Structure formats: C-alpha cells, structure tokens
Amino acid sequence: xTTTEEISTVSYAEALRLALDEAMAADDSVFVLGxxxxxxxxxxxxxxxxxxxxxxxxxxxRSTPISEQAxxxxxxxxxxxxxxPVAEIMLMNFMTVAMDQIFNHAAKxxxxxxxxxxxxITIRMSCGAGAQFGSQHSDMLExxxxxxxxxxxxxxxxxxxxxxxxxSCIFDDDPxxxxxxxxxxxxxxxxxxxxxxxxxxxxxxxxxxxxxxTLIGYGTMLQQLDVVARELSDEGVEAEVIDLRSLSPLDxxxxxxxxxKTRRAVVAHEAVQDFGIGAExxxxxxxxxxxxxxxxxRRVGAPFTPVPYAAGLEAAYLPxxxxxxxxxxxxxx
Amino acid sequence: MGxxxxxxxxxxETAVTIQIIDDKVRSYIMSGAIQTAWHSPxxxxxxxxxxxxxxxxxxxxxxxxxxxxxxxxxxxxxxxxLAESLGRVTGANKGRGGPRHVVHPQCGLMLTTxxxxxxxxxxxxxxxASKLRNDGRxxxxxxxxxxxxxxxFHEALNLAGVWALPVIFLCQNNGYxxxxxxxxACAIEKVSERASSYGIPGTTVDGDDPVAMYEAAxxxxxxxxxxxxxxxxxxxxxxxxxxxVGDTMSYVPHQELEAQLKADPVPRFHSWLIDxxxxxxxxxxxxxxxxxxxxxxxxxxxxxxEHPDPADLLCGVYAQGGRRT
Numbered sequence: 001x002t003t004t005e006e007i008s009t010v011s012y013a014e015a016l017r018l019a020l021d022e023a024m025a026a027d028d029s030v031f032v033l034g035x036x037x038x039x040x041x042x043x044x045x046x047x048x049x050x051x052x053x054x055x056x057x058x059x060x061x062r063s064t065p066i067s068e069q070a071x072x073x074x075x076x077x078x079x080x081x082x083x084x085p086v087a088e089i090m091l092m093n094f095m096t097v098a099m100d101q102i103f104n105h106a107a108k109x110x111x112x113x114x115x116x117x118x119x120x121i122t123i124r125m126s127c128g129a130g131a132q133f134g135s136q137h138s139d140m141l142e143x144x145x146x147x148x149x150x151x152x153x154x155x156x157x158x159x160x161x162x163x164x165x166x167x168s169c170i171f172d173d174d175p176x177x178x179x180x181x182x183x184x185x186x187x188x189x190x191x192x193x194x195x196x197x198x199x200x201x202x203x204x205x206x207x208x209x210x211x212x213x214t215l216i217g218y219g220t221m222l223q224q225l226d227v228v229a230r231e232l233s234d235e236g237v238e239a240e241v242i243d244l245r246s247l248s249p250l251d252x253x254x255x256x257x258x259x260x261k262t263r264r265a266v267v268a269h270e271a272v273q274d275f276g277i278g279a280e281x282x283x284x285x286x287x288x289x290x291x292x293x294x295x296x297x298r299r300v301g302a303p304f305t306p307v308p309y310a311a312g313l314e315a316a317y318l319p320x321x322x323x324x325x326x327x328x329x330x331x332x333x
Numbered sequence: 334m335g336x337x338x339x340x341x342x343x344x345x346e347t348a349v350t351i352q353i354i355d356d357k358v359r360s361y362i363m364s365g366a367i368q369t370a371w372h373s374p375x376x377x378x379x380x381x382x383x384x385x386x387x388x389x390x391x392x393x394x395x396x397x398x399x400x401x402x403x404x405x406x407x408x409x410x411x412x413x414x415l416a417e418s419l420g421r422v423t424g425a426n427k428g429r430g431g432p433r434h435v436v437h438p439q440c441g442l443m444l445t446t447x448x449x450x451x452x453x454x455x456x457x458x459x460x461x462a463s464k465l466r467n468d469g470r471x472x473x474x475x476x477x478x479x480x481x482x483x484x485x486f487h488e489a490l491n492l493a494g495v496w497a498l499p500v501i502f503l504c505q506n507n508g509y510x511x512x513x514x515x516x517x518a519c520a521i522e523k524v525s526e527r528a529s530s531y532g533i534p535g536t537t538v539d540g541d542d543p544v545a546m547y548e549a550a551x552x553x554x555x556x557x558x559x560x561x562x563x564x565x566x567x568x569x570x571x572x573x574x575x576x577x578v579g580d581t582m583s584y585v586p587h588q589e590l591e592a593q594l595k596a597d598p599v600p601r602f603h604s605w606l607i608d609x610x611x612x613x614x615x616x617x618x619x620x621x622x623x624x625x626x627x628x629x630x631x632x633x634x635x636x637x638x639e640h641p642d643p644a645d646l647l648c649g650v651y652a653q654g655g656r657r658t
Contacts, residue, residue: 031465059465065495070454070488077458077472080443081393083465085458100485104448105455113436114427115649117443149650173652202654249654 009189015159016048016124016180019166020086022195024056027084030170031060033071034088034124038063045090046126046185068098075121076106076175084120084170092127092179093136106175107150121176122169128181128220128270129318135306138314140219140271145177146248146280152201153247155179157222159190161245164199172201181220181270188223204251206258210238213264213328216255216281218244221268227321232328239328247277252284259285263294264331268324273301295331300324336544338611340386342620344543345602345612347382350624351402352599354411355574357632358401358418362578366636369418369432374402376541376573379598380505381406383546384473387554388441393459393472395444395452398433399505399572403475404445409437411631421638428641429649443472449510450480453489453502460493460500460557471557472500473550478567479510481524487531490565494531497562501553504565505540507572512584528565540568541598543605573597 010018023030032049036042041063043050053061064071068089075085089095095102102123110118129138145153152174156162162180169176207222208229215225222243229239240258244251259265265285267278278299285297300319308314355375361367374381377399385406388394396403404414409425417424418432425437435445443459446452456474463470480486481504493500504524508515521527528535534556538549546568553564571593575582582590606612 062496065488065491067488067492069485070457070492073451073454073485073489074458074461074492077443077455077460078462078465079458080438080455081459081462083462097484100448100451101454105444105446105451109436109444110652111649112426112430112434114425114429115652116426116436116438118652120652152651152654174654249651 008192010159010192011186011189012159012162012180013046013048013185015163015190015192016166017050017052018192019163019170020049020052021055023167023170024052024060029083030086031062031083032086032088033062033064033074035064035066035071035090037061037088044088046182048124048185049088068094069101072098072101072106072123075123076101076109076119079119079121080109080117086122086124086170089123089125091137092125092141093139095125095141102151103148107148110174111150118173119175120173122166122178123176124178124180126180126182126185128183129307129314130183132309132311132314134309138307140269142179142247142271143276146277150175151248152176153179154201154245155181155219155247156245157184157219157243160193160197161199161205163193164197165201165245168198168201176201179219183220199245202246202249202251204254205243205245206240206254207243208239208241210240210262212237212239212262213266213331214240214242214255214258214262215266215268215324215328216242216244217268218247220270221319224319224321224324225268228324228328231321231325237328237332250280252281255281256285256288259289260292263292266298266300266324266327266331268300268319270319271301272304273299274304276301295333298327298330300327336547340547341543341606341611342616344379344382344386344547345606345617346620346624347385347406348378348599348602349621350628351378351381351405353624353628354405354415355401357628359574359578367419369420371432371578372399372576373572373574373578374399376571376593376598377505377507378402379543379546379602380503380540380568380570381475383543384503384550386547387550388471388473391441392470393441393443393456394475395456395459395472396442396475397445397449397452397477398447399477400435400445400475401432404435404437404442407442408440409435409442411627412634413437415631415635416638419635419638420640421635422641423634423638450476450483450485452476453480453485456500457489457493457498460498461496463499464496469558470499471554473503474500475503475505477510478504478506478508478515478524479513479518480504481527482518490528490531490533490563493563494533497560499557499560500563501550501557502563502565503550504567505570506567507570509572509576509584511576514584523567525565525567533563533565535565535567537567537569540570541596541601543602
C-alpha cells in the first residue's frame with residue numbers, strides 16, 4: 001500500500017485533498033466545482049478543497065452559487081465535452097434538488113446515446129448522521145443511487161481507501177458518486193498512501209478473516225464491525241468482516257465466497273433498513289446460497305424514521321455495535 | 334441586411350428539409366408504419382435553420398424532445414437521424430435513445446433531453462469546457478417558453494452570467510407549454526426580460542423572420558465567441574401541430590390557429606425569396622427536389638435497417654465494469 005518506510009498519517013479529509021491535488025496535477029481536464037470550494041470561500045465546508053484554488057487557480061477550483069442543479073449540470077456538460085469534473089455537493093441531502101441531473105441525465109446519457117457520449121464525472125457528497133445536523137442534513141441515500149443504472153456508488157471507510165477510490169473515480173469514464181461520511185473526515189487518521197495509489201471500483205475488501213459469521217458493511221459501519229468482531233473473538237466466535245467500498249457495482253463474489261464459508265451473514269448500514277442495501281445483499285445471498293445457510297441473513301440499519309436532532313435520539317437512531325452483536329447472536333442461536 | 338443569398342438559400346434548404354421530414358413522420362405514424370412519441374416542430378423551422386446558419390460545425394447544440402429542427406439544422410446526417418427515430422441499430426444512437434434523445438457529437442449535437450429545462454445546466458457545462466480550453470466554441474441551448482418557469486432555467490442563467498460562459502440560451506416561444514398558454518404560466522409577457530436578473534443581454538425577435546432571426550443569433554454567437562458571455566434570445570414562433578401526434582389542439586382558439594397556419598413560415602419564406610429576387614421558382618424547386626431525394630434515401634435506409642438485437646440490451650450502460658451477473 002505504501003512505498004516509504006516512515007509513512008505519514010493523514011486524516012480522511014486530507015487523503016481526499018491529496019487525491020484531488022494529484023489528479024489536478026496529473027491531468028489538465030480535471031477541475032473542481034461546488035459551493036465554497038475556493039480558498040476565499042473557505043476551501044469547502046469540511047476543508048477538503050483547502051489550498052487547491054491557490055495552487056491551481058480559480059478557473060479550475062470554481063466556487064459556485066447555491067445551485068445544485070447548475071453544479072451537477074455544468075459537470076455533466078463539461079464531461080460530455082471531454083473534461084473530468086469533480087463536483088462537490090455539500091451534503092448528500094442536497095442531491096435531492098439535483099436528482100434530475102444525476103438520475104435522468106448523468107446516469108443515462110451514455111446508454112441512450114448509444115455510447116456516443118459518456119459522462120466521466122465524480123460527484124462528492126458528505127453524508128451521514130452523528131453531528132446533530134438534523135433530518136435534512138444527515139441522511140444516507142445510497143440505495144437511491146445504487147438503484148440507478150449507469151451510476152457508480154463508492155464509499156471508503158479509511159483514509160487510504162478514500163484517496164485510492166477517489167482517484168479511481170476521477171479517472172473512471174462513468175459517473176461516480178463518492179460518499180464521504182462526515183464523522184470520518186477528522187476521525188482516526190491512517191497511513192497516507194503513495195502518489196498514484198488507486199483502489200479499484202467494484203472490489204470489496206476483506207478486512208478481517210474468520211470462519212463463523214460474515215459481517216458486511218461500509219463507511220462508518222466498519223468501526224462498529226471491528227468492535228463487534230473483537231468482542232466475538234473474545235468469546236471464540238471468529239467473524240469475517242467485509243468492507244464493500246463500492247455499492248454499485250457490488251462485489252457480490254467476495255460476499256458470496258465468504259458466506260459460503262461462514263454460512264451466516266449480518267449486513268449493517270447507517271441508512272434506513274427498509275428497502276436498503278442490506279435487503280439487496282440478503283437477496284443475493286439467498287439466491288445463491290439458500291440451502292447452505294445455517295441461519296437467516298440479518299440486517300441492521302436505522303429505523304424507519306427521519307434522522308432526529310436530540311443527541312440521545314440520534315444515538316438511538318444510529319446502528320450500534322450492540323445492535324449488530326445482537327443480530328450476530330440471532331444467527332448463532 | 335447582412336444576410337447574403339447563399340445563406341438565405343441554405344436556411345431555406347434546412348427549413349424545407351425539416352418540414353418535409355416532419356410531415357412524413359407524422360403521416361407514417363398515422364398510417365401505423367412508425368410507432369413513436371413525436372413532437373412536431375412545424376412552424377418553428379426558421380428559428381433552427383437561421384440559428385444553425387450562424388454556427389460552425391464544431392459548435393455545440395443542446396435541444397429537447399421537440400428537437401428535429403435543431404438536430405437537422407446542426408447537420409446530423411439524415412440516414413442515422415431517421416434510423417434512430419425508427420429505433421434501428423443503424424440509428425445515431427443504436428436505437429437506444431430514439432428521436433427524443435438524439436446525440437451526434439461529431440456534428441456537435443450534444444444532448445436531446447425530454448426533461449423540461451434539463452438541458453440548460455448541461456449547456457453551461459459544454460460552454461465551460463470551451464472556456465477552460467479556450468477552444469473558441471459556442472454552445473446554443475434550445476428550449477421552450479415553458480422551461481423558463483422551471484428552477485433549472487434560473488440556476489443555469491445565473492451561473493452562466495456569473496461565469497460569463499460562451500452560451501446562447503435560445504427560448505423558442507411558441508406560446509403554449511403543452512396546452513397551457515404563456516400568460517397562464519408566466520407573469521411577464523417577455524421571457525427575454527428575465528435576462529436582466531442575471532446580468533446578461535436579453536432580446537425578443539420574430540423567430541419566423543429568417544433575416545431577423547439570423548441576425549439575432551449571429552450577434553449572440555459573436556458575443557459569446559468573443560468571450561463577452563451569454564445571451565438570452567426569445568424567438569417568437571408558433572407550433573402549427575399539436576404537442577404530440579394526436580393532440581387536437583382544442584386549447585388553441587380556432588381563429589388563432591387559422592391565422593398561424595396561413596402564416597406558415599416556410600411557404601412564406603419561399604414567396605419572400607422570390608419576391609425579393611433572391612431566387613427564382615426554378616431554383617427553389619431544384620432545392621426541394623434535392624431535399625426530397627435525400628429524404629427518400631434516408632427513409633429507405635431507415636426502414637430497411639435492422640432492429641437492435643435484444644441480446645445487446647445490457648450493452649453501453651457503463652464504459653467500464655458495471656453490474657456483475
């Protein structure tokens with residue numbers, strides 16, 4: 001993963017900035033646009049684009065009005081014309097006002113044009129609950145995106161993956177939505193990967209091997225899954241933990257190979273459980289491995305309610321290690 | 334008048350091509366030979382033909398579901414254009430998009446969308462690419478007056494104004510958004526007045542007048558190419574057919590429609606060219622004969638082309654990777 005011996009550590013946010021910096025240095029067709037992304041406007045609300053406009057100029061790091069349709073549309077048009085735009089949507093909830101551009105246009109243009117045009121855009125979005133931002137600033141809407149043919153949907157759980165996956169998205173020829181959990185930006189730092197480091201889109205990562213149960217998650221859930229796996233290990237139950245990293249395309253081969261071995265699976269995500277990614281993964285497991293399973297696949301997700309504000313309510317809303325452990329025990333009974 | 338004879342005849346040839354193809358497609362739909370959702374541009378031929386005459390081949394155009402005139406005026410070859418309408422594999426887009434999603438990048442027709450107003454933000458992006466690369470291209474974005482009431486219009490004009498993008502917003506105001514009259518949906522008479530809110534010039538022009546339309550379009554194109562930013566042109570025109578084939582146009586007062594049909598801009602242009610001494614009846618007839626021959630060839634090609642193979646259904650969703658099965 002890294003080439004230097006004494007490697008520095010970086011935050012998730014810094015890893016993203018490194019990916020943008022290297023991509024812009026490597027390719028003149030890469031540019032950034034979004035609300036507040038320029039240095040004069042603060043370098044992005046989470047400082048991910050900090051310093052980039054000073055290095056690459058305001059033409060390539062373009063602060064925009066609060067106009068999500070215009071932001072995504074400008075990215076799509078420039079991409080059709082051969083550029084590789086990286087659009088920032090400040091918070092995932094704000095994608096809802098740009099869904100025409102994302103779903104009707106970015107996702108479909110390649111197909112309906114008979115491959116005469118393609119849309120190599122990356123749309124970065126911060127996402128997730130935990131900061132008491134309330135119901136319209138905290139959602140995880142990835143199932144909506146993953147349900148859209150033509151989009152790729154990516155979410156990293158570590159700084160290294162964040163850099164590697166964002167780099168892959170920028171240089172991918174399809175429209176990629178890159179999800180950035182807010183609570184990870186300045187959470188645990190991780191090793192900074194070398195220049196040019198990439199992680200392939202569509203490849204899950206088996207972050208822990210085990211033979212008794214498969215725990216599947218992405219984004220913020222990996223921290224919870226790690227806690228759960230350690231606790232279970234203390235009890236003599238060895239969990240295999242899979243970080244999906246890409247939701248579309250979904251690496252179901254890695255999931256199925258693991259579950260074929262463990263015969264038990266729990267899928268955890270921060271998004272509302274109903275009609276979520278967990279349901280899709282459970283279905284794919286059932287379709288291939290129904291007769292081999294030792295227990296039904298369990299899902300752990302948020303309850304069917306908007307994200308609440310009060311700290312206690314928000315904590316109760318978010319899937320917890322305790323909840324995931326309880327789901328695992330159901331598969332072991 | 335800065336419009337020379339050759340330009341006028343080119344505009345005429347384009348307008349006649351649009352008119353004849355549209356008449357034929359609607360006739361084929363009525364006879365059952367073609368099944369397609371079709372939004373006729375009859376009556377709006379001059380807007381597209383005159384604007385197209387101002388553009389270079391490398392310039393970009395964005396249009397919408399009522400886009401046949403814009404597609405032809407940008408120079409898309411008739412064979413793949415008609416084959417696409419018939420959903421054939423030889424179509425410009427392999428039959429996957431249909432007439433309402435035609436794209437032909439080699440001719441600069443970069444997007445046809447069926448989402449009202451959806452093309453304006455994307456036109457900005459095309460123009461932004463030109464600005465960043467300094468390639469001298471301009472982008473023309475076509476839409477109807479109905480689109481001037483949707484949020485994307487306002488976001489797009491604002492951003493184009495702020496960034497001084499080389500884009501021309503061409504509002505083809507045919508008076509009706511589907512079946513709703515302009516005054517029912519918009520509190521101001523002229524869409525072009527909205528330009529002032531975004532710091533860009535706005536102008537209203539008689540879109541059925543080839544010379545006025547050509548001059549208005551050329552002025553905006555020159556302004557954009559010079560790096561001076563966008564223009565909103567409101568081209569006043571009329572839709573001589575229903576919103577879709579089968580629409581009885583009961584919402585248009587009878588006398589109004591009758592007057593519009595009498596003022597059909599294509600035969601009017603024909604007579605004007607002769608009256609003004611730009612062409613003889615024989616010259617125009619020769620143009621029409623050539624056009625008819627090209628159209629007949631294109632329809633033959635389209636009707637004799639293969640349908641797409643259902644085995645290829647999953648192709649082209651992604652450039653790389655995609656869903657595993």
